Amino acid sequence: MAGPVIELTEVSRYYYMGEFVIKALDNVNVRIGTGEYTAIMGPSGSGKSTMMHLVGCLDTPTAGTIYIDAEDTSALNEEDLAYLRNAKIGFVFQQFNLLAKMNALENVMTPLMYAGYPMRRRKEIAENALEQVGLGDRMKHRPNELSGGQKQRIAIARALVNDPSIILADEPTGALDSVTGEQIMDLFEKINSQGKTVIMVTHDPEVSGRCKRVINLRDGHIAEDR
Amino acid sequence: MFGEFVKLALKSMAYNKLRTLLSLLGIIIGVASVIIIVNVGESASQSIQEQIAATGLETISIFSRTQERSVTREFNFELAERLAYEVPGILTVIPMNQINTVTRWQRNSYRGTILGVSEDFAWANDYSSVVGSFFTDADSMQLRQVAVLGNSVARELFPQGSAVGEYIRIFREGQAKSYRVVGVMERKSASFNLQYNQSIYIPFTTFSNRLVNTDVVQSYVVRTEPGVDVLAVSDNIEEYLTRLVGSGNYSVFSPSNIAELAADVTDTLSAAMASIAAISLLVGGIGIMNIMLVSVAERTKEIGIRKAIGASPRRIMVQFLIEAMTLTLVGGIIGIGLGIIVSNLAVSFFNWTFYPLVRIYFLAAGFSMTVGVFFGLYPAVKASKLDPIEALNYE
Numbered sequence: 001m002a003g004p005v006i007e008l009t010e011v012s013r014y015y016y017m018g019e020f021v022i023k024a025l026d027n028v029n030v031r032i033g034t035g036e037y038t039a040i041m042g043p044s045g046s047g048k049s050t051m052m053h054l055v056g057c058l059d060t061p062t063a064g065t066i067y068i069d070a071e072d073t074s075a076l077n078e079e080d081l082a083y084l085r086n087a088k089i090g091f092v093f094q095q096f097n098l099l100a101k102m103n104a105l106e107n108v109m110t111p112l113m114y115a116g117y118p119m120r121r122r123k124e125i126a127e128n129a130l131e132q133v134g135l136g137d138r139m140k141h142r143p144n145e146l147s148g149g150q151k152q153r154i155a156i157a158r159a160l161v162n163d164p165s166i167i168l169a170d171e172p173t174g175a176l177d178s179v180t181g182e183q184i185m186d187l188f189e190k191i192n193s194q195g196k197t198v199i200m201v202t203h204d205p206e207v208s209g210r211c212k213r214v215i216n217l218r219d220g221h222i223a224e225d226r
Numbered sequence: 227m228f229g230e231f232v233k234l235a236l237k238s239m240a241y242n243k244l245r246t247l248l249s250l251l252g253i254i255i256g257v258a259s260v261i262i263i264v265n266v267g268e269s270a271s272q273s274i275q276e277q278i279a280a281t282g283l284e285t286i287s288i289f290s291r292t293q294e295r296s297v298t299r300e301f302n303f304e305l306a307e308r309l310a311y312e313v314p315g316i317l318t319v320i321p322m323n324q325i326n327t328v329t330r331w332q333r334n335s336y337r338g339t340i341l342g343v344s345e346d347f348a349w350a351n352d353y354s355s356v357v358g359s360f361f362t363d364a365d366s367m368q369l370r371q372v373a374v375l376g377n378s379v380a381r382e383l384f385p386q387g388s389a390v391g392e393y394i395r396i397f398r399e400g401q402a403k404s405y406r407v408v409g410v411m412e413r414k415s416a417s418f419n420l421q422y423n424q425s426i427y428i429p430f431t432t433f434s435n436r437l438v439n440t441d442v443v444q445s446y447v448v449r450t451e452p453g454v455d456v457l458a459v460s461d462n463i464e465e466y467l468t469r470l471v472g473s474g475n476y477s478v479f480s481p482s483n484i485a486e487l488a489a490d491v492t493d494t495l496s497a498a499m500a501s502i503a504a505i506s507l508l509v510g511g512i513g514i515m516n517i518m519l520v521s522v523a524e525r526t527k528e529i530g531i532r533k534a535i536g537a538s539p540r541r542i543m544v545q546f547l548i549e550a551m552t553l554t555l556v557g558g559i560i561g562i563g564l565g566i567i568v569s570n571l572a573v574s575f576f577n578w579t580f581y582p583l584v585r586i587y588f589l590a591a592g593f594s595m596t597v598g599v600f601f602g603l604y605p606a607v608k609a610s611k612l613d614p615i616e617a618l619n620y621e
């Protein structure tokens with residue numbers, strides 16, 4: 001295994017609500033190596049989503065440093081962070097978060113647009129990504145014409161389309177029935193086997209059981225890391 | 227990327243047609259009124275030019291503007307000859323007096339203008355007879371009671387035709403005076419001060435000695451020599467008259483300076499256009515800003531998603547600016563279309579020829595987009611600065 005692709009050193013994320021301080025994440029140290037398959041578990045409100053947002057550079061820590069590919073992200077401005085998210089990170093959300101007015105293909109093409117690919121290349125790559133997740137026959141469908149599992153496949157295709165090294169999934173099976181959830185899990189395993197670093201938030205022990213590493217959060221601390 | 231965002235903007239506009247239309251109303255009305263004013267103004271000024279061309283560019287009119295004896299004394303028959311003699315560039319000066327009264331032939335009557343003019347009047351105005359002829363210097367010299375009829379007058383008094391040789395009666399202070407008709411004139415479109423077809427022409431001498439009995443001349447028509455600068459002649463006449471009676475007691479008009487007047491009117495219209503444009507910019511722009519703020523608020527989630535998959539703040543800003551520009555361009559195009567239709571209707575209402583100023587259309591379209599960028603900037607910046615997580619969690 002190569003050096004860590006993600007490294008959090010003494011990372012805290014506080015929310016200030018009047019006189020209260022909510023310590024969503026408190027002095028966390030984590031290193032995740034390239035190609036690892038990690039589950040993040042913990043009770044509701046323990047800071048799982050907060051950690052994912054920080055790793056995904058959608059949020060910035062109150063204290064501490066986050067390194068992506070050994071790059072100190074605190075040194076980056078908004079434009080650079082957007083570029084980093086686009087190139088190195090793929091998000092998959094519990095609620096899919098697809099663009100409702102666009103069809104499957106257009107949704108998957110969007111990250112490629114921000115990456116600066118010309119139109120024809122975008123289409124090629126996106127079509128290929130949709131084939132990969134088994135949705136080759138649903139490209140012109142809008143999200144509201146598709147099932148939960150299909151929507152999540154589009155979201156995964158969109159996350160993969162720029163060939164990022166890191167896939168972050170926040171409860172990707174949380175809105176799906178167990179059979180569909182299984183299929184999505186198989187997909188993540190396949191993605192991981194292709195060398196991508198996968199971090200997945202889950203409540204489901206069965207899901208985490210299939211992961212090689214499990215980090216347990218409690219009240220913003222790492223309670224267990226195995 | 228540009229094309230995608232234009233397409234996206236058009237899509238969301240089509241999705242909410244009524245709202246789009248309402249928010250574009252300011253731009254549409256503003257652009258339409260500018261187009262209407264420009265097109266109607268242009269058509270009006272072209273029509274004035276045509277009227278001037280019909281009048282003939284070589285005549286100048288002089289009017290007395292006061293009843294004061296010290297002034298009117300100077301506006302006499304001799305002044306016509308003195309002007310022609312002393313001001314260079316003048317071919318002839320025709321004295322002109324007029325009254326409005328009733329004229330009868332048998333049971334037919336006509337109420338209109340009796341013009342006392344010298345015999346040069348017809349050729350000086352390039353005005354010919356269709357039957358008979360204009361009266362002659364002999365008629366003038368002998369104060370003959372002869373009359374020449376404008377085309378419409380002849381048709382009213384003599385619906386059966388053959389007016390020449392008949393005697394018409396002109397009523398003046400309860401008395402009827404008999405005039406022999408010697409000619410009927412051709413049709414001629416009205417100039418600024420003469421309704422040719424609606425007038426009856428009699429010798430100036432007869433008018434002043436037999437019909438009205440006056441030594442005053444109300445106005446003069448000056449015919450300039452071919453090729454001279456009419457405006458310069460008109461300036462010289464003014465100078466001469468100022469020396470004679472003082473400025474402010476007379477008016478001098480030539481089609482050329484009426485053309486200048488028309489240019490002034492056009493300038494006033496341009497000023498009106500500029501203020502309408504300014505108001506429409508403000509009202510339309512605020513409409514755009516409002517709809518864009520609504521759009522940004524409604525699409526907070528979309529903005530969050532875009533940021534999560536790698537849209538930088540600048541890209542988000544560009545997206546909303548393009549959307550605002552597309553919106554205002556569509557508004558501008560609708561406004562231009564509306565303006566063309568309405569100005570066409572207005573111009574045909576006034577019986578003018580339609581002279582559209584096409585380059586204004588492009589200007590208006592560009593102007594609309596500028597409004598879009600200007601007033602779309604604040605909402606676009608606001609969108610670009612949204613926090614990604616808050617935007618994503620927005621329901």
Ligand SMILES: Nc1ncnc2c1ncn2[C@@H]1O[C@H](COP(=O)(O)OP(=O)(O)OP(=O)(O)O)[C@@H](O)[C@H]1O
Pocket residue numbers: 015017022023024042043044045046047048049050051
């Ligand atoms: N924008 C915010 N303002 C204030 N507090 C917040 C905000 N976002 C999260 N928190 C708090 O931070 C803590 C961690 O939240 P987080 O969403 O990371 O939990 P989680 O582990 O993902 O929970 P769940 O399993 O329910 O998704 C919670 O106490 C939450 O209330």
Ligand SMILES: [Mg+2]
Pocket residue numbers: 048049050170
């Ligand atoms: Mg969560």
